Amino acid sequence: MRIERLVVPAPGRTDFTNNVWLVGDDAEVVVVDAAHDGDAIADAVGDRRVVATLVTHGHWDHVGAAPRLRARTHAPVLLHAADRTLWHESLVDAPDGELTDGLRLAVAGGEVEVRHTPGHTPGSCVVVAWPEGGEGDGEEQRGAARPLAVMTGDTLFHGGPGATRWPYSSFEGIVASIRERLLVLPPETPVHTGHGEDTTIGAEAADVAAWLARGW
Template identity: 40%
Template sequence: MTARIERVVTEGVVDIDGVEHKVENNTWIVGDDDEVIVIDPARDAEKIMEQVGDREILAVICTAGLPDHVGAAIEVASRDEAIVALHPKDKPLWRETWSETWPDIDMEDDGVFGVADIQLDVMETPGVTPGSVSLYSEALEAVFTGKTLQADGPGKLGGEYPGLADQLTAIGGRLFTLPGATRVLAVHGDEVTIGDLEPHFDDWVSGSLTREAKPEGPLTDATGLSGIKIEPGDD
Protein backbone atom coordinates (compact mmCIF):
# COMPACT_ATOMS: atom_id res chain seq x y z
CA MET A 1 0.00 0.00 0.00
CA THR A 2 1.20 3.55 -0.67
CA ALA A 3 2.06 5.63 2.38
CA ARG A 4 0.19 8.86 3.03
CA ILE A 5 0.08 11.71 5.54
CA GLU A 6 -2.94 12.57 7.68
CA ARG A 7 -3.43 15.47 10.10
CA VAL A 8 -5.35 15.60 13.37
CA VAL A 9 -5.86 19.04 14.97
CA THR A 10 -6.33 19.25 18.72
CA GLU A 11 -6.80 22.22 21.05
CA GLY A 12 -5.61 22.96 24.54
CA VAL A 13 -3.85 25.31 26.92
CA VAL A 14 -0.10 25.50 27.48
CA ASP A 15 1.41 27.20 30.53
CA ILE A 16 4.60 29.15 29.77
CA ASP A 17 6.20 30.86 32.75
CA GLY A 18 2.87 31.04 34.54
CA VAL A 19 0.96 32.45 31.57
CA GLU A 20 -1.63 30.25 29.86
CA HIS A 21 -1.74 30.21 26.06
CA LYS A 22 -4.54 28.60 24.05
CA VAL A 23 -3.04 26.69 21.14
CA GLU A 24 -3.97 24.36 18.32
CA ASN A 25 -1.63 21.50 17.54
CA ASN A 26 -1.11 19.33 14.48
CA THR A 27 -0.56 15.64 15.12
CA TRP A 28 0.71 13.91 11.98
CA ILE A 29 -0.05 10.29 11.11
CA VAL A 30 2.19 8.67 8.49
CA GLY A 31 1.52 5.23 7.05
CA ASP A 32 -0.86 3.13 4.98
CA ASP A 33 -4.00 1.05 5.59
CA ASP A 34 -2.12 -1.37 7.84
CA GLU A 35 0.46 0.50 9.92
CA VAL A 36 1.31 4.04 10.99
CA ILE A 37 3.73 6.24 12.90
CA VAL A 38 2.22 9.04 15.00
CA ILE A 39 4.19 12.30 15.22
CA ASP A 40 3.66 14.79 18.09
CA PRO A 41 0.52 13.49 19.81
CA ALA A 42 -0.23 16.72 21.64
CA ARG A 43 -3.38 15.91 23.58
CA ASP A 44 -6.78 14.29 23.08
CA ALA A 45 -5.62 10.73 22.54
CA GLU A 46 -9.18 9.66 21.73
CA LYS A 47 -9.38 11.96 18.71
CA ILE A 48 -5.99 10.79 17.48
CA MET A 49 -6.93 7.13 17.90
CA GLU A 50 -10.18 7.66 16.01
CA GLN A 51 -8.09 8.72 13.01
CA VAL A 52 -5.68 5.81 13.43
CA GLY A 53 -8.54 3.31 13.60
CA ASP A 54 -7.52 -0.34 13.67
CA ARG A 55 -4.14 0.26 12.02
CA GLU A 56 -1.09 -0.82 13.98
CA ILE A 57 0.92 1.98 15.59
CA LEU A 58 4.61 1.17 15.16
CA ALA A 59 6.02 4.24 16.89
CA VAL A 60 5.15 7.55 18.50
CA ILE A 61 7.76 10.18 17.64
CA CYS A 62 8.00 13.44 19.55
CA THR A 63 9.92 16.20 17.77
CA ALA A 64 10.38 17.98 21.13
CA GLY A 65 9.77 17.28 24.80
CA LEU A 66 7.31 20.12 25.30
CA PRO A 67 3.86 19.31 26.76
CA ASP A 68 2.03 20.03 23.52
CA HIS A 69 4.23 17.49 21.71
CA VAL A 70 4.10 14.66 24.23
CA GLY A 71 0.82 15.08 26.12
CA ALA A 72 -0.89 12.02 24.62
CA ALA A 73 2.25 10.02 23.79
CA ILE A 74 1.90 7.30 26.41
CA GLU A 75 -1.81 6.74 25.86
CA VAL A 76 -1.47 6.62 22.07
CA ALA A 77 1.48 4.22 22.24
CA SER A 78 0.00 1.89 24.85
CA ARG A 79 -2.66 0.16 22.73
CA ASP A 80 -0.14 -1.51 20.41
CA GLU A 81 2.84 -1.31 22.76
CA ALA A 82 4.44 1.06 20.28
CA ILE A 83 7.83 2.58 20.98
CA VAL A 84 8.04 6.24 22.01
CA ALA A 85 11.00 8.16 20.59
CA LEU A 86 12.53 11.45 21.79
CA HIS A 87 15.92 13.12 21.54
CA PRO A 88 17.81 12.58 24.83
CA LYS A 89 18.47 16.31 25.29
CA ASP A 90 14.72 16.84 25.73
CA LYS A 91 14.29 14.25 28.46
CA PRO A 92 14.17 16.92 31.22
CA LEU A 93 11.24 18.55 29.40
CA TRP A 94 9.56 15.16 28.98
CA ARG A 95 9.70 14.60 32.73
CA GLU A 96 7.71 17.77 33.32
CA THR A 97 4.75 15.98 31.71
CA TRP A 98 5.58 12.32 32.41
CA SER A 99 7.31 12.20 35.79
CA GLU A 100 7.23 8.43 36.22
CA THR A 101 8.22 7.12 32.81
CA TRP A 102 10.77 7.61 30.05
CA PRO A 103 10.67 7.39 26.24
CA ASP A 104 11.71 4.01 24.82
CA ILE A 105 14.19 5.25 22.23
CA ASP A 106 16.76 8.07 22.21
CA MET A 107 16.74 9.60 18.74
CA GLU A 108 19.99 10.67 17.13
CA ASP A 109 20.90 12.67 14.04
CA ASP A 110 20.62 10.57 10.85
CA GLY A 111 18.50 7.93 12.57
CA VAL A 112 15.84 6.25 10.44
CA PHE A 113 12.27 5.07 11.10
CA GLY A 114 10.42 2.88 8.62
CA VAL A 115 6.68 2.63 8.07
CA ALA A 116 4.67 1.21 5.17
CA ASP A 117 6.89 1.69 2.12
CA ILE A 118 8.80 4.82 3.20
CA GLN A 119 11.36 5.98 5.74
CA LEU A 120 11.62 9.01 8.00
CA ASP A 121 15.12 10.44 8.46
CA VAL A 122 15.93 12.17 11.75
CA MET A 123 17.51 15.63 11.50
CA GLU A 124 18.68 17.41 14.65
CA THR A 125 17.24 20.94 14.49
CA PRO A 126 17.77 22.41 17.97
CA GLY A 127 16.77 25.87 19.07
CA VAL A 128 13.30 26.04 20.56
CA THR A 129 14.46 23.13 22.74
CA PRO A 130 17.93 21.53 22.96
CA GLY A 131 16.65 18.25 21.52
CA SER A 132 14.30 19.46 18.81
CA VAL A 133 14.34 17.28 15.70
CA SER A 134 12.74 17.26 12.28
CA LEU A 135 11.74 14.16 10.28
CA TYR A 136 12.28 14.14 6.53
CA SER A 137 10.61 11.80 4.05
CA GLU A 138 12.11 12.04 0.59
CA ALA A 139 9.43 9.70 -0.78
CA LEU A 140 6.59 11.85 0.53
CA GLU A 141 8.40 15.12 -0.22
CA ALA A 142 7.67 16.32 3.30
CA VAL A 143 9.51 17.36 6.43
CA PHE A 144 7.90 17.34 9.87
CA THR A 145 9.53 20.30 11.58
CA GLY A 146 7.85 20.44 15.00
CA LYS A 147 8.34 23.99 16.28
CA THR A 148 11.64 24.64 14.48
CA LEU A 149 10.10 25.98 11.27
CA GLN A 150 6.47 26.97 10.73
CA ALA A 151 4.43 28.82 8.15
CA ASP A 152 5.33 32.15 9.75
CA GLY A 153 8.99 31.35 10.27
CA PRO A 154 11.07 30.07 13.20
CA GLY A 155 9.20 28.74 16.21
CA LYS A 156 8.15 30.75 19.25
CA LEU A 157 7.29 30.02 22.85
CA GLY A 158 4.98 32.52 24.48
CA GLY A 159 5.68 35.07 21.75
CA GLU A 160 9.48 34.85 22.10
CA TYR A 161 12.10 33.07 19.97
CA PRO A 162 14.08 30.76 22.29
CA GLY A 163 17.50 29.77 21.00
CA LEU A 164 16.93 31.80 17.84
CA ALA A 165 20.56 31.70 16.73
CA ASP A 166 20.54 27.90 16.99
CA GLN A 167 17.16 27.73 15.24
CA LEU A 168 18.43 29.75 12.29
CA THR A 169 21.59 27.65 12.10
CA ALA A 170 19.45 24.51 11.89
CA ILE A 171 17.03 26.05 9.41
CA GLY A 172 19.73 27.37 7.09
CA GLY A 173 22.15 24.48 7.38
CA ARG A 174 19.67 21.58 7.41
CA LEU A 175 16.10 22.38 6.40
CA PHE A 176 16.87 24.82 3.60
CA THR A 177 19.12 22.26 1.93
CA LEU A 178 15.98 20.22 1.13
CA PRO A 179 14.25 20.56 -2.26
CA GLY A 180 12.07 23.66 -2.61
CA ALA A 181 8.92 21.61 -3.19
CA THR A 182 9.28 19.85 0.17
CA ARG A 183 6.15 20.30 2.31
CA VAL A 184 6.80 21.85 5.71
CA LEU A 185 4.48 20.16 8.21
CA ALA A 186 4.86 21.83 11.60
CA VAL A 187 3.23 21.26 14.98
CA HIS A 188 1.25 24.50 14.59
CA GLY A 189 -0.43 26.21 11.65
CA ASP A 190 -0.88 25.50 7.98
CA GLU A 191 1.52 23.76 5.66
CA VAL A 192 3.88 25.62 3.36
CA THR A 193 6.93 24.56 1.35
CA ILE A 194 10.64 25.05 1.78
CA GLY A 195 10.53 27.20 -1.35
CA ASP A 196 7.89 29.47 0.21
CA LEU A 197 10.04 30.17 3.27
CA GLU A 198 13.63 30.16 2.05
CA PRO A 199 13.51 33.66 0.49
CA HIS A 200 12.89 35.10 3.97
CA PHE A 201 15.99 33.58 5.55
CA ASP A 202 18.34 36.52 5.01
CA ASP A 203 15.81 38.88 6.60
CA TRP A 204 15.50 36.59 9.63
CA VAL A 205 19.28 36.51 10.05
CA SER A 206 19.52 40.29 9.73
CA GLY A 207 17.12 40.73 12.67
CA SER A 208 13.67 41.22 11.14
CA LEU A 209 12.10 38.84 13.66
CA THR A 210 13.33 40.72 16.72
CA ARG A 211 13.48 44.32 15.55
CA GLU A 212 10.23 45.37 17.24
CA ALA A 213 10.37 43.13 20.30
CA LYS A 214 13.96 42.40 21.21
CA PRO A 215 14.24 39.26 23.39
CA GLU A 216 16.35 39.11 26.51
CA GLY A 217 19.84 37.68 26.34
CA PRO A 218 22.83 37.95 24.02
CA LEU A 219 21.13 36.82 20.82
CA THR A 220 20.80 40.27 19.26
CA ASP A 221 23.04 43.24 18.68
CA ALA A 222 22.67 46.56 16.89
CA THR A 223 22.84 44.95 13.47
CA GLY A 224 20.65 41.93 14.09
CA LEU A 225 21.46 38.42 15.27
CA SER A 226 24.86 37.32 16.46
CA GLY A 227 25.97 33.74 16.82
CA ILE A 228 24.54 32.45 13.54
CA LYS A 229 26.70 29.71 12.09
CA ILE A 230 26.78 29.72 8.32
CA GLU A 231 26.67 26.12 7.16
CA PRO A 232 27.01 24.64 3.66
CA GLY A 233 23.80 25.28 1.82
CA ASP A 234 23.20 28.73 3.30
CA ASP A 235 22.92 31.63 0.89
Protein backbone atom coordinates in the same frame (compact mmCIF):
# COMPACT_ATOMS: atom_id res chain seq x y z
CA MET B 1 2.80 6.44 1.52
CA ARG B 2 0.58 9.37 2.51
CA ILE B 3 0.48 11.95 5.28
CA GLU B 4 -2.63 12.71 7.32
CA ARG B 5 -3.14 15.71 9.61
CA LEU B 6 -5.07 15.52 12.87
CA VAL B 7 -5.75 18.86 14.56
CA VAL B 8 -6.01 18.31 18.32
CA PRO B 9 -7.17 21.08 20.69
CA ALA B 10 -5.70 21.48 24.15
CA PRO B 11 -8.12 20.50 26.92
CA GLY B 12 -10.54 23.37 27.46
CA ARG B 13 -8.69 25.50 24.88
CA THR B 14 -10.32 25.35 21.46
CA ASP B 15 -8.17 28.35 20.51
CA PHE B 16 -4.93 26.37 21.04
CA THR B 17 -4.38 23.39 18.78
CA ASN B 18 -1.54 21.13 17.69
CA ASN B 19 -1.03 19.28 14.46
CA VAL B 20 -0.41 15.55 14.79
CA TRP B 21 0.84 13.82 11.65
CA LEU B 22 0.28 10.21 10.58
CA VAL B 23 2.76 9.00 7.96
CA GLY B 24 1.99 5.67 6.32
CA ASP B 25 -0.73 3.76 4.52
CA ASP B 26 -3.75 1.59 5.30
CA ALA B 27 -1.62 -0.97 7.14
CA GLU B 28 0.91 0.96 9.22
CA VAL B 29 1.88 4.47 10.28
CA VAL B 30 4.43 6.52 12.13
CA VAL B 31 2.87 9.12 14.44
CA VAL B 32 4.65 12.48 14.67
CA ASP B 33 3.91 14.17 18.02
CA ALA B 34 1.61 13.12 20.84
CA ALA B 35 -0.51 16.19 21.50
CA HIS B 36 -3.23 16.53 24.13
CA ASP B 37 -5.55 13.58 23.44
CA GLY B 38 -4.15 10.07 23.09
CA ASP B 39 -7.56 8.56 22.43
CA ALA B 40 -8.27 10.93 19.55
CA ILE B 41 -4.92 10.08 17.97
CA ALA B 42 -5.41 6.34 18.48
CA ASP B 43 -8.90 6.56 17.01
CA ALA B 44 -7.46 8.28 13.92
CA VAL B 45 -4.90 5.48 13.60
CA GLY B 46 -7.65 2.87 13.80
CA ASP B 47 -6.52 -0.72 13.35
CA ARG B 48 -3.25 0.20 11.65
CA ARG B 49 0.05 -0.84 13.22
CA VAL B 50 1.97 2.07 14.73
CA VAL B 51 5.68 1.64 14.03
CA ALA B 52 6.57 4.35 16.58
CA THR B 53 5.52 7.74 17.88
CA LEU B 54 8.22 10.33 17.17
CA VAL B 55 8.02 13.35 19.46
CA THR B 56 9.63 16.37 17.83
CA HIS B 57 10.52 17.99 21.16
CA GLY B 58 9.75 17.83 24.86
CA HIS B 59 7.27 20.66 25.40
CA TRP B 60 4.06 19.74 27.23
CA ASP B 61 1.79 20.24 24.24
CA HIS B 62 3.74 17.73 22.13
CA VAL B 63 4.27 15.00 24.76
CA GLY B 64 1.15 15.12 26.96
CA ALA B 65 -0.75 12.36 25.16
CA ALA B 66 2.23 10.00 24.97
CA PRO B 67 1.31 7.68 27.88
CA ARG B 68 -2.27 7.17 26.69
CA LEU B 69 -1.19 6.79 23.07
CA ARG B 70 1.38 4.18 24.08
CA ALA B 71 -1.25 2.29 26.06
CA ARG B 72 -3.65 2.27 23.11
CA THR B 73 -1.19 1.46 20.31
CA HIS B 74 1.52 -0.53 22.15
CA ALA B 75 4.09 1.37 20.11
CA PRO B 76 7.31 2.94 21.44
CA VAL B 77 7.50 6.68 22.02
CA LEU B 78 10.84 8.19 20.98
CA LEU B 79 12.33 11.55 22.05
CA HIS B 80 15.76 13.12 21.64
CA ALA B 81 17.83 12.67 24.81
CA ALA B 82 18.52 16.41 25.10
CA ASP B 83 14.82 17.04 25.80
CA ARG B 84 14.36 14.48 28.58
CA THR B 85 14.30 17.26 31.20
CA LEU B 86 11.47 19.03 29.39
CA TRP B 87 9.54 15.76 29.08
CA HIS B 88 9.74 15.27 32.84
CA GLU B 89 8.29 18.72 33.48
CA SER B 90 5.00 17.25 32.21
CA LEU B 91 5.24 13.48 32.66
CA VAL B 92 6.44 11.07 35.32
CA ASP B 93 7.17 8.11 33.08
CA ALA B 94 9.94 8.04 30.46
CA PRO B 95 10.14 7.76 26.68
CA ASP B 96 10.74 4.26 25.37
CA GLY B 97 13.77 5.19 23.31
CA GLU B 98 15.76 8.00 21.74
CA LEU B 99 15.54 9.96 18.53
CA THR B 100 19.01 10.36 17.07
CA ASP B 101 20.19 12.39 14.11
CA GLY B 102 19.97 10.26 10.98
CA LEU B 103 17.65 7.64 12.47
CA ARG B 104 15.52 5.99 9.77
CA LEU B 105 12.40 3.92 10.25
CA ALA B 106 10.73 1.94 7.47
CA VAL B 107 7.02 2.54 6.99
CA ALA B 108 4.53 1.91 4.17
CA GLY B 109 7.21 1.03 1.62
CA GLY B 110 9.20 4.20 2.32
CA GLU B 111 10.95 5.59 5.35
CA VAL B 112 11.05 8.51 7.74
CA GLU B 113 14.34 10.21 8.55
CA VAL B 114 15.04 12.12 11.77
CA ARG B 115 17.14 15.29 11.65
CA HIS B 116 18.27 16.98 14.87
CA THR B 117 17.47 20.71 14.67
CA PRO B 118 18.31 22.35 18.02
CA GLY B 119 17.24 25.90 18.72
CA HIS B 120 13.62 25.89 19.87
CA THR B 121 14.72 23.29 22.41
CA PRO B 122 18.05 21.45 22.70
CA GLY B 123 16.52 18.22 21.45
CA SER B 124 14.20 19.53 18.75
CA CYS B 125 14.00 17.30 15.67
CA VAL B 126 12.24 17.25 12.33
CA VAL B 127 10.98 14.21 10.43
CA VAL B 128 11.46 13.87 6.66
CA ALA B 129 9.16 11.42 4.86
CA TRP B 130 10.76 9.63 1.90
CA PRO B 131 8.52 7.57 -0.39
CA GLU B 132 9.68 4.31 -1.93
CA GLY B 133 12.87 4.73 -3.93
CA GLY B 134 14.26 7.85 -2.27
CA GLU B 135 16.23 8.71 0.80
CA GLY B 136 18.12 11.58 2.35
CA ASP B 137 21.79 11.79 3.21
CA GLY B 138 22.97 15.09 4.65
CA GLU B 139 22.73 17.75 1.94
CA GLU B 140 22.17 15.29 -0.89
CA GLN B 141 19.04 13.37 -1.78
CA ARG B 142 19.93 10.05 -3.39
CA GLY B 143 17.60 8.07 -5.61
CA ALA B 144 14.82 9.11 -7.94
CA ALA B 145 12.29 10.19 -5.34
CA ARG B 146 12.08 13.53 -3.60
CA PRO B 147 10.82 13.91 -0.04
CA LEU B 148 7.09 13.66 0.35
CA ALA B 149 7.19 16.32 3.10
CA VAL B 150 8.97 17.35 6.27
CA MET B 151 7.25 17.55 9.66
CA THR B 152 8.97 20.38 11.51
CA GLY B 153 7.38 20.45 14.97
CA ASP B 154 8.11 23.90 16.36
CA THR B 155 11.37 24.42 14.45
CA LEU B 156 9.90 26.06 11.33
CA PHE B 157 6.47 27.58 10.71
CA HIS B 158 4.71 29.47 7.96
CA GLY B 159 6.42 32.81 8.57
CA GLY B 160 9.66 31.75 10.19
CA PRO B 161 11.40 29.97 13.06
CA GLY B 162 9.76 28.75 16.23
CA ALA B 163 10.04 30.65 19.51
CA THR B 164 13.41 30.95 21.24
CA ARG B 165 12.42 32.86 24.37
CA TRP B 166 13.57 30.30 26.96
CA PRO B 167 17.05 30.15 28.53
CA TYR B 168 17.69 26.79 26.85
CA SER B 169 16.68 28.13 23.41
CA SER B 170 18.85 29.84 20.78
CA PHE B 171 17.78 32.06 17.90
CA GLU B 172 21.18 31.67 16.25
CA GLY B 173 20.91 27.92 16.77
CA ILE B 174 17.46 27.58 15.25
CA VAL B 175 18.44 29.63 12.20
CA ALA B 176 21.54 27.47 11.73
CA SER B 177 19.43 24.32 12.05
CA ILE B 178 16.94 25.57 9.48
CA ARG B 179 19.65 26.57 7.05
CA GLU B 180 21.74 23.42 7.41
CA ARG B 181 19.08 20.72 7.86
CA LEU B 182 15.90 22.05 6.20
CA LEU B 183 16.72 24.56 3.48
CA VAL B 184 18.89 21.91 1.79
CA LEU B 185 15.68 20.06 0.87
CA PRO B 186 14.09 20.81 -2.52
CA PRO B 187 12.25 24.16 -2.54
CA GLU B 188 8.92 22.53 -3.37
CA THR B 189 9.04 20.27 -0.30
CA PRO B 190 5.86 20.73 1.79
CA VAL B 191 6.48 21.80 5.39
CA HIS B 192 3.95 20.34 7.82
CA THR B 193 4.23 22.33 11.05
CA GLY B 194 3.44 21.60 14.68
CA HIS B 195 0.79 24.34 14.76
CA GLY B 196 -1.12 26.19 12.08
CA GLU B 197 -0.87 26.11 8.32
CA ASP B 198 1.56 24.43 5.95
CA THR B 199 4.29 26.14 3.98
CA THR B 200 7.13 25.06 1.70
CA ILE B 201 10.89 25.06 1.98
CA GLY B 202 11.17 27.57 -0.88
CA ALA B 203 8.66 29.99 0.61
CA GLU B 204 10.53 30.11 3.92
CA ALA B 205 14.00 30.23 2.36
CA ALA B 206 13.06 33.50 0.69
CA ASP B 207 12.55 35.19 4.07
CA VAL B 208 15.72 34.28 5.98
CA ALA B 209 17.14 37.80 5.71
CA ALA B 210 13.92 39.20 7.17
CA TRP B 211 14.14 36.81 10.15
CA LEU B 212 17.70 37.89 10.84
CA ALA B 213 16.77 41.57 10.62
CA ARG B 214 13.87 41.24 13.08
CA GLY B 215 15.78 38.87 15.41
CA TRP B 216 13.10 36.21 15.76
